[in-house]
Amino acid sequence: MFPTFSPYCSILNIQVNRLLSCGLEPVIIELEHQRAPVVVVAHQAVLRALVCLFRDRPLKEIPYIEVPLHTIIEIQMGVTGVQEKRYKLMNWSSS
Numbered sequence: 001m002f003p004t005f006s007p008y009c010s011i012l013n014i015q016v017n018r019l020l021s022c023g024l025e026p027v028i029i030e031l032e033h034q035r036a037p038v039v040v041v042a043h044q045a046v047l048r049a050l051v052c053l054f055r056d057r058p059l060k061e062i063p064y065i066e067v068p069l070h071t072i073i074e075i076q077m078g079v080t081g082v083q084e085k086r087y088k089l090m091n092w093s094s095s
Contacts, residue, residue, distance in 0.1 A: 055082055
């Protein structure tokens with residue numbers, strides 16, 4: 001988990017605002033208008049922000065959203081809300 005002390009939260013808010021203002025917002029708008037499936041390959045921080053926004057969760061939850069490595073996250077927007085499925089690509093063993 002991430003630390004919950006105040007300086008970290010301040011830095012996180014600045015980073016989230018920077019993500020949204022410096023390029024993620026046009027991507028989000030374009031994703032919302034797409035009718036065909038879209039694949040997004042990005043850093044975990046960007047994926048957390050996207051998942052958070054599509055789930056309509058507060059931005060302060062971004063660092064706590066689980067986005068595991070080697071996993072496809074399928075998000076479908078529907079009339080009943082957001083449906084999410086996760087597909088693990090590899091089963092890494094510690095042997």
